[in-house]
Amino acid sequence: MTFSFVAGYVRQMLAFRGRFALLIVALLLEASYYLGSPLLYKFIFDEGITQGQQDVLIWAVAMLAGLLVLQSLATFLQERMASALGMKVMNALRGRMYEKLQSLPPPLVAARPQGDLVHLFGADVAAMELAVIRAVPPLLLHSLIIVSSLVLLATINWILFLVTMAVLPMAVLIPKLFAKPAGVWEGNHQQAKAAAGGFVQESLVTLPVIRLFHLGRRRQRAFGTHLRRMDETGGRAYLFGGLVARTAVLGAGIAQVVVVGVGAVLAVNGMMTAGLLIAFIGLLLGIGEAVGMLTTAIPLMISAQQAHARLRAFLDEPVPRQEDPDAVAIERLSGEIVFENVHFSYDGETSTLAGLNFRIQPGQRVALVGPSGCGKSTALSLLMRFSSALDGRVLLDGTDIAHIREDSLRANVGVVLQNALLFDATIGENILAGQPEADDDAVIAAAKAAGIHEAILTKPQGYDTPVTQAAGALSGGERQRIAVARALLRQAPILLLDEATSALDPASEQVVNGSVAALAPACTVVSVTHRLASVVDYDLILVLQDGRLVETGRHDDLLAQGGLYSQLWTRQQGMATAVSEERSGPLITPDRLALIPFLSECSRQTLDELSDLFVLSRFAEGQYVFHQGDPGDHFYLIARGCVQVVVPTANGEQVVNTLRDGDFFGELALLRNVPRSASIVAWADTWCLSLSCQHFLRIIQAEPGLHARVIAAVKAVVGDSEDSFTPSPR
Numbered sequence: 051m052t053f054s055f056v057a058g059y060v061r062q063m064l065a066f067r068g069r070f071a072l073l074i075v076a077l078l079l080e081a082s083y084y085l086g087s088p089l090l091y092k093f094i095f096d097e098g099i100t101q102g103q104q105d106v107l108i109w110a111v112a113m114l115a116g117l118l119v120l121q122s123l124a125t126f127l128q129e130r131m132a133s134a135l136g137m138k139v140m141n142a143l144r145g146r147m148y149e150k151l152q153s154l155p156p157p158l159v160a161a162r163p164q165g166d167l168v169h170l171f172g173a174d175v176a177a178m179e180l181a182v183i184r185a186v187p188p189l190l191l192h193s194l195i196i197v198s199s200l201v202l203l204a205t206i207n208w209i210l211f212l213v214t215m216a217v218l219p220m221a222v223l224i225p226k227l228f229a230k231p232a233g234v235w236e237g238n239h240q241q242a243k244a245a246a247g248g249f250v251q252e253s254l255v256t257l258p259v260i261r262l263f264h265l266g267r268r269r270q271r272a273f274g275t276h277l278r279r280m281d282e283t284g285g286r287a288y289l290f291g292g293l294v295a296r297t298a299v300l301g302a303g304i305a306q307v308v309v310v311g312v313g314a315v316l317a318v319n320g321m322m323t324a325g326l327l328i329a330f331i332g333l334l335l336g337i338g339e340a341v342g343m344l345t346t347a348i349p350l351m352i353s354a355q356q357a358h359a360r361l362r363a364f365l366d367e368p369v370p371r372q373e374d375p376d377a378v379a380i381e382r383l384s385g386e387i388v389f390e391n392v393h394f395s396y397d398g399e400t401s402t403l404a405g406l407n408f409r410i411q412p413g414q415r416v417a418l419v420g421p422s423g424c425g426k427s428t429a430l431s432l433l434m435r436f437s438s439a440l441d442g443r444v445l446l447d448g449t450d451i452a453h454i455r456e457d458s459l460r461a462n463v464g465v466v467l468q469n470a471l472l473f474d475a476t477i478g479e480n481i482l483a484g485q486p487e488a489d490d491d492a493v494i495a496a497a498k499a500a501g502i503h504e505a506i507l508t509k510p511q512g513y514d515t516p517v518t519q520a521a522g523a524l525s526g527g528e529r530q531r532i533a534v535a536r537a538l539l540r541q542a543p544i545l546l547l548d549e550a551t552s553a554l555d556p557a558s559e560q561v562v563n564g565s566v567a568a569l570a571p572a573c574t575v576v577s578v579t580h581r582l583a584s585v586v587d588y589d590l591i592l593v594l595q596d597g598r599l600v601e602t603g604r605h606d607d608l609l610a611q612g613g614l615y616s617q618l619w620t621r622q623q624g625m626a627t628a629v630s631e632e633r634s635g636p637l638i639t640p641d642r643l644a645l646i647p648f649l650s651e652c653s654r655q656t657l658d659e660l661s662d663l664f665v666l667s668r669f670a671e672g673q674y675v676f677h678q679g680d681p682g683d684h685f686y687l688i689a690r691g692c693v694q695v696v697v698p699t700a701n702g703e704q705v706v707n708t709l710r711d712g713d714f715f716g717e718l719a720l721l722r723n724v725p726r727s728a729s730i731v732a733w734a735d736t737w738c739l740s741l742s743c744q745h746f747l748r749i750i751q752a753e754p755g756l757h758a759r760v761i762a763a764v765k766a767v768v769g770d771s772e773d774s775f776t777p778s779p780r
């Protein structure tokens with residue numbers, strides 16, 4: 051195994067010349083003790099003791115003492131310089147890694163296995179740090195001692211040197227037998243540790259789900275599998291690493307025994323003096339000790355080499371080019387956005403955007419709408435330059451987005467994402483992140499515009515309340531409004547909203563929509579949303595389907611066209627929520643019910659009767675509509691809000707679908723009571739209309755063919771196995 055990271059480390063150290071020079075001086079001084087003291091033995095024995103020269107004895111012993119003092123000082127200097135240099139080089143590496151992380155497009159980071167980067171930044175960097183401080187300096191020192199000692203041995207007696215050379219390789223060859231498996235098992239062990247770390251991290255994130263799904267035992271068993279893998283890999287990694295060290299010492303010991311024997315024969319035959327033999331043996335013992343010290347460093351070096359390989363792979367990972375090399379800084383944009391025949395694919399095969407064309411005038415409020423999966427968020431991702439078009443161009447004020455320098459692009463674009471991602475800082479600092487130079491008044495104005503100012507004042511320390519401390523007290527809606535305030539503070543000429551208000555309650559949504567409307571004409575707003583009611587007054591609505599623009603216009607025009615938009619709109623109408631005006635009559639209109647495919651052929655009387663049977667339930671953010679395994683006795687329609695469909699997988703749980711306003715789920719429960727095979731959890735405050743199985747079965751008697759239509763609808767979703775349940779938005 052070669053320790054390529056050592057060469058890289060030494061190169062890095064050269065950047066700190068002064069400290070590096072002091073480290074080399076310290077190493078040389080230390081080495082001079084190990085090399086000099088055996089040579090002094092020659093004078094002590096041959097001239098001092100054998101010939102009785104007292105003055106030689108005195109200066110030789112004085113020299114020994116002097117070398118010892120120097121060695122002690124050098125040891126201190128070596129520790130000091132090694133730790134200082136080690137930290138500097140490692141922190142430079144951490145800095146490069148963090149920079150690399152920043153350069154990767156967020157979708158690429160999200161696609162990495164959980165725990166992978168945490169292990170890289172944690173355990174891998176720690177393994178390298180330990181090696182560069184505790185293993186590399188000894189490696190340099192003892193390599194120096196070994197090489198210099200060999201030169202001295204050859205000078206003292208070449209016959210004995212040749213004998214030494216014949217037997218000494220044993221100290222290297224025997225451990226080499228174990229070095230390869232040691233490297234392989236160490237790599238496997240690091241992988242096993244990373245996987246177990248990722249599993250624990252995932253468990254922390256999904257702890258509530260584990261409790262609520264009663265998955266503790268399953269998870270424990272899965273963790274047991276990780277532990278067994280660690281057991282196997284760790285046991286072998288430590289065994290082979292240890293054997294490398296032990297066999298090196300054994301090899302050196304065997305070589306010493308042979309050399310002492312041959313040396314004694316040479317001395318007895320007058321071919322070398324006793325003092326020279328002692329000096330020879332002293333140097334040889336020094337080599338043995340140096341090899342021993344090297345081998346204790348080897349397990350650390352093996353770990354570090356594996357860690358280094360992973361770090362290198364990360365640092366060398368190509369970053370998809372998002373900005374041209376000759377990109378230019380732009381001034382404040384007027385806000386014109388053009389998509390010119392834009393094509394995009396995530397996997398290179400399936401076309402996600404298939405020649406998307408549109409033009410947005412400066413200051414317009416524009417909505418991107420369409421069925422789930424039609425490419426709305428992807429189009430927005432291209433506008434954020436998280437992804438790049440495979441073909442075609444995205445133009446801002448006529449400049450290709452790829453030609454715009456990152457800093458000036460970001461200065462011109464504010465973004466509110468579906469998930470309010472807040473930093474571990476105070477509420478004020480989180481808003482300030484939108485425009486770090488802004489003053490307090492601007493922060494407060496942005497918070498007011500986002501409808502969050504009053505709520506912030508009720509927190510223990512107002513704007514200075516740390517987000518983490520207020521976590522229990524900050525609702526999802528409040529977090530989202532803080533994110534909106536952050537984006538508004540930026541006062542960028544383009545504001546991108548990705549389902550920005552879908553988690554808000556109606557009152558907050560109204561405040562935020564009002565603030566967004568007030569941004570015109572200084573700001574172009576592009577909003578991706580499912581909730582069409584929030585964009586009825588928008589200047590332009592772009593309707594996407596299968597990655598193409600299929601309709602465009604204002605709300606009224608689109609309704610008049612009677613196309614896809616009109617269908618989507620109708621699906622979201624005719625349902626009451628708890629927040630609507632006092633109303634009489636059913637919570638869902640018979641006309642809206644008729645839009646549910648399996649009810650479309652029902653008679654008017656059946657629809658009237660059914661519409662009276664729906665009840666309204668509100669699910670707070672994070673609340674479960676039902677859990678996997680619960681009896682399936684209700685059918686649900688989302689009047690407003692958003693839920694996630696969660697299923698258990700071998701590695702935990704997975705969100706398989708997101709359902710929103712107008713979507714329905716649980717139709718199998720209308721026919722018979724089978725346990726739910728997935729859980730439904732409210733992602734935002736959600737209002738659902740539900741119909742119980744008993745009520746439905748009563749009605750179904752009078753409606754011939756309805757039973758068969760429900761079965762067909764269920765089969766269309768889940769295939770022939772009626773017992774499974776995988777809802778999809780409809």
Ligand SMILES: Nc1ncnc2c1ncn2[C@@H]1O[C@H](COP(=O)(O)OP(=O)(O)OP(=O)(O)O)[C@@H](O)[C@H]1O
Nearest residue numbers: 157396397402420421422423424425426427428429
């Ligand atoms: N990172 C990704 N890797 C691979 N495929 C992806 C990725 N993100 C989205 N897709 C796929 O690309 C298609 C378009 O997704 P996109 O999120 O743009 O649609 P959308 O209209 O915003 O959907 P939704 O309304 O459900 O959010 C979908 O089929 C989706 O599964």
